[in-house]
Amino acid sequence: MPDTLTQTATDRASAELSQLLGDRLVTSRGDRTHHSHGEGLPDAGMPDFVAYPQTTDEVAALAAICSAHGIPMVPYGAGSSLEGQVAAVRGGVSVDLTRMNRVLDVSPGSLDCHVEAGVTRMQLNRHLRDSGLFFPLDPGADATLGGMAATRASGTNAVGYGTMREVVLGLTVVTPDGRIIRTGTRARKSATGYDLTRLYVGSEGTLGFITELRLRLAGQPEGVVCAVCQFPTLEAAVGTATLARQMDLRAVRLELLDEVQADACIRYSKLEKMQPLPTLFVEFHGTPQAVREQAGLFRELAEDNGSVSWDEAETLEERMTLWTARHSCYEACIALKPGSRNMGTDACVPIEHLAEVILETQADVKSSGLIAPIVGHVGDGNFHLGIVFDPEDADERARADALADRVSRRALRFGGTCSGEHGVGLHKMRYLAEEHGEGLEIMRAIKAALDPLGLMNPGKLIPERAETPGG
Amino acid sequence: MPDTLTQTATDRASAELSQLLGDRLVTSRGDRTHHSHGEGLPDAGMPDFVAYPQTTDEVAALAAICSAHGIPMVPYGAGSSLEGQVAAVRGGVSVDLTRMNRVLDVSPGSLDCHVEAGVTRMQLNRHLRDSGLFFPLDPGADATLGGMAATRASGTNAVGYGTMREVVLGLTVVTPDGRIIRTGTRARKSATGYDLTRLYVGSEGTLGFITELRLRLAGQPEGVVCAVCQFPTLEAAVGTATLARQMDLRAVRLELLDEVQADACIRYSKLEKMQPLPTLFVEFHGTPQAVREQAGLFRELAEDNGSVSWDEAETLEERMTLWTARHSCYEACIALKPGSRNMGTDACVPIEHLAEVILETQADVKSSGLIAPIVGHVGDGNFHLGIVFDPEDADERARADALADRVSRRALRFGGTCSGEHGVGLHKMRYLAEEHGEGLEIMRAIKAALDPLGLMNPGKLIPERAETPGG
Structure with missing residues (x-):
């Protein structure tokens, strides 16, 4: 007790x-x-x-x-x-909340749906299979939609479809004292009052329970082009991603794997066509002509940056294989060193600094002596290190912690955030004061106002003050 | 005093x-x-x-x-x-705040900028003219960007580029007691802590002063197609807009004018090619091939719905004329009846109910005996009546008030909001309890926590309780 x-x-x-x-x-x-x-x-x-x-x-x-x-x-x-x-x-x-797993309503006419918080994203997509619609956010894990809202999750599709911040239209929330509120409306936009939806999205269970969600859906695209594009250097790969973003080429997915991660995925997911080189996975959605045009422009840009291959996934199965491999990066990292664990970092930085930050990070990894592949949603400036460490080796764990800490602080130094999509929980609380400054006091005031007894997910997200005079 | x-x-x-x-x-x-x-x-x-x-x-x-x-x-x-x-x-x-009108920084590399709150949207776009970038939100008035954030404004481009909710990356805010906080980061997304940016966006000055903004910008599209498409009936026009939205045809602007508004604009803005018929203004941005394809699909859809004309603006000047006319709807309404004023409604409803709501509203207008053209950002379910009334005629004013009230309540009845983009201010406070229910208590708790003395824009946005026992 x-x-x-x-x-x-x-x-x-x-x-x-x-x-x-x-x-x-x-x-x-x-x-x-x-x-x-x-x-x-x-x-x-x-x-x-x-x-x-x-x-x-x-x-x-x-x-x-x-x-x-x-x-x-x-x-x-x-x-x-x-x-x-x-x-x-x-x-x-x-x-x-996993027994609250009913899809309550799907409206093809408004491209939205109403679900209970325990519905998972894959469950929702199975439910939508024959509707011509899909739920586009794809964080890898088969998370519940309530959990995804609570952590403001995103994933590989965020460049094209936004994060949970953008796709949640409204929520049913239970307050710590047991009142039920409904935020937002079914309209696409509203200018009436404080944005409670966005306040609860990302609040990590510290302000109340998200029990139901109204979510935007997307139409299944008529045309899809998905390709693997490999580069001789990491710089060329990130440079291509950055330029594509700056040119407003509308990839819906734009994922980077460095050579170590590419190698790990080739072994783990048997991607025989790939070489262990810096790699971009890129996908375009739209009308057939538009996606061909976009992919063509992207390919030209990659070639101008020295790409060595462009390999399109021709079938749905090939696409699935590719994205399954992408989502298995975590396991692929662990498989590099049996018995190890994987510590993920989650920096997100302004696009203009992405190349510099990633290259500096890769040099840092090399000098740390650790295995830490880089994988990233580079279309929005977010990347992860998968730092492989032996949980029994205190020195290695300490070096992993120190490397992860430098990644977070580097992101802050470049005007970014220590977490693009995983949230704060316990592990990122130490960075909140540096990232938010006096804004942290505003968050504390909101927490105190909406959870005055401090019973909702206590000890998370908002660090306590060193001293709290007067309680 | x-x-x-x-x-x-x-x-x-x-x-x-x-x-x-x-x-x-x-x-x-x-x-x-x-x-x-x-x-x-x-x-x-x-x-x-x-x-x-x-x-x-x-x-x-x-x-x-x-x-x-x-x-x-x-x-x-x-x-x-x-x-x-x-x-x-x-x-x-x-x-x-209009003397705080400096553009502090523009970053083409990250597609963002940093401005003081008193910079207007047109001033920013003049500043950006040679950069290849533009600020896409276009509410009509040359509002300040701080004001647009405070009211969660949007406008004609919202379908394609989002509202202030989406384009504000971060804010500098002065709290009621004079502390300075900075919300958000320059990264495109973040999952660290409560979303203070979205809390202040739409807070209408009731929680603090927005003094600076970090805003997303968009690249000037390489290709633009802009067209006027006319229909024999309002139903056909709204039906086309609804279907286009459901088919995910990515118009960046999709504006409806009913026959009364079309007639007013023809007279006021001398749009000689147009007939006084229900009308859509539609615009696509993207690569040249993609916009042609999209426009072609839209035109087919319109023709399937019985459209009687499709007239593309061939030059920048023709496009400017069209959008200037759209933004002059307010004046065009007033010109219908000299000496009159214009009361704007601002309902926004789920796309699937838009046609029904607009047709019911037009019937209501007819039976009211008032002149009240309909104009709308139908791509996102938002439409305005411009109710023309004589301010000296108490009976007409009362009928105008009653009509506007029915529009707001109709929007709520169909799962929408009483304000898509104008905000609450004084006039919409009466609907907040119905729209937000118990959520209004959460807003009150936030207001009390962040402005405990109640000095920021008092008497606005959040209606006071009938009784407030114990203060």
């Missing part, structure tokens, strides 16, 4: 939650352990209970109970977050 | 503000009257002073003084807001 909770409060909450949820309130060690951590670094926080609500009303009733007894609440989706967002570091209830 | 201020506080603030600003603190009746209202309906609130700060630091010093003495502060830009946002309804200082 965590220090912060008295046995009495926990017992009372337990009794009331059991009454509410029956056997959907679980205290088994196995279930609690499963809910004590996400992916990424091993930073667990054991919840006292795991709850499986099935409706927004149940979440609201749960919140009212926890609020009355001072029990921390930690929203939990697919458990795929990378920064410790779901660890119950102060105990309490892990609220698993 | 307003009731809420004591003479002593006002005198002290006046002395300190004079010391800060010298002759840039003005009390002349003419200047105060000019700053007592925006455009749109005549709802004036006279400020006690007008201040003309020149730097963010001066705004911060001003805010600290006003905060110490309890003086209301009302940010003022070009004065082009339509919903009473700049009226000093509780007196205090109108803070005119």
Whole structure:
């Protein structure tokens, strides 16, 4: 039992939650352990209970109970977050929303849909398969849509379709004290009042529960061109990506793999046509003529920058193979060194500095002696190192930490952000003061106003002040 | 002097503000009257002073003084807001930011720029003229960029380029007590912390002063096709727009004029080629081949829906004439009835309901006996009535009010918003409870947290509770 909770409060909450949820309130060690951590670094926080609500009303009733007894609440989706967002570091209830997994409505006429928070992106796309529509955001993991909103996720399609910031039209949110609010409207835009939708998107469960989402969908493109383009140097690959962006060539995906990552993917995903060279994966969506024109212009640009190959995926299967390989970068990194773990960085910088930042980072990796492939959504300035380290080797872990820290600070130095899409959780809290300055005080004021008891996902996102005089 | 201020506080603030600003603190009746209202309906609130700060630091010093003495502060830009946002309804200082009009930085490499809040959109575009870049948002009025952010403005290009919600990368904001915060980064996306940028965008000066903005820019398109397409019925015109949107034909502008508005524009702007019929103005941006393909598909779609003409603007001058005419709709409406005023509505609804809502609205106009042309950014579901009324005729004004009220409530009934782009100000406050429900309490909590003394643009945006027990 965590220090912060008295046995009495926990017992009372337990009794009331059991009454509410029956056997959907679980205290088994196995279930609690499963809910004590996400992916990424091993930073667990054991919840006292795991709850499986099935409706927004149940979440609201749960919140009212926890609020009355001072029990921390930690929203939990697919458990795929990378920064410790779901660890119950102060105990309490892990609220698993995966049983709220209904697609409530799809409107082809307005290109939107209404889903419960536990629906995953792949589930939604399976549901949409015959509708001519799809949900374009693609963070790799089969995350829940509620979790993706909570972390402001994006992924490979963000250049073309935006991030969760852009595609969420509205939310149903349960406040820490159990009120139900609905943000946004079904209209594409609105100018009425504070943008609560965008406030909850990216709030990582610290302001309330996202229980339902209204999302924009996209029409399946009539034409798609997808190609692998390889370069003799990393500089040439990033330079091509940067120029393409500056020329407004509208790739919907523009992904970089450095030579180490390319090599890892070739081995792991058996991409036999590729060489272990700096690589761009690029994809265009649109009308057939338009995508051919765009791809042609991109290819010319790449050739002007010295590209050595241009290989188009001719079939849907070839495309799937390619993007599956891209999404397996994490596993491909780990396979480079059996028994290792992978520490992901998440810098995002202004496009004009991307080449400089990536080259400086690669030099830093080389001098660190670590294996750390670079992979990136370079169309929007976001890139990841997959730092491979042996969890049993304290020195290697320390060098990995130091390398990751330099990546975050370098991004800030170039006017960027320490996290483009993974969020803050536990691991990036140390950078918030530097990134946001006095803005962090505004975030604290909002947190205090909307979660006055500090029960929503406590210990995350917003670092506490060194001293908090007067509480 | 307003009731809420004591003479002593006002005198002290006046002395300190004079010391800060010298002759840039003005009390002349003419200047105060000019700053007592925006455009749109005549709802004036006279400020006690007008201040003309020149730097963010001066705004911060001003805010600290006003905060110490309890003086209301009302940010003022070009004065082009339509919903009473700049009226000093509780007196205090109108803070005119138009002398903060420097373009601080333009980065072609990152497609962004950094400007002071008083720069207008046309000024920025003049500055960018030879850069190959432009600022795409186009609300008609030559509004300041700070004002556009404060009201979450958009305009004719929003379908293609987004609204201020999408194009603002970051802001410099002065808090009511005079702290300076910087929101966002120069990176295209970030997942670190609450989205303060989006919170201030659309906050209408009620949470602080926007003093500087970092904005996304767009590259000048290589290819443009702009056309006027006319239809025998309003239903056919709206149906074409709706289908085009559903087919993901990427018009960057898609504007509707009903037959009354078309007639008004023909007379006012001398558009000799047009007939007084329901009309779409449509524009595509992209590579030359792509825009031709898109325009061709759009034209086919229009013809399938019975369009009677397709007339492309061949030259830049012809395009300018067309868009100038579109932006003169307001004046063209007033010219229909000399001595009249124009009351604009601003409903925005889900695309699938747009045709039904517009047709129901046109029938409502007809039965009201009023002249009220319809014009709309139909690509995103937003449309305006320009209700022409005689300000001396109480009965006509009452009928105009009732018609406008029905438009707002109809939008809510169809899952939309009472304001797509003009904001709330004074006039739309009555709809917020219906549109946001319990969410309004969250907005109140944010307002209380970030402006605890209630000095920023008081009496606007967030309606007060009927009773506020315990203050």
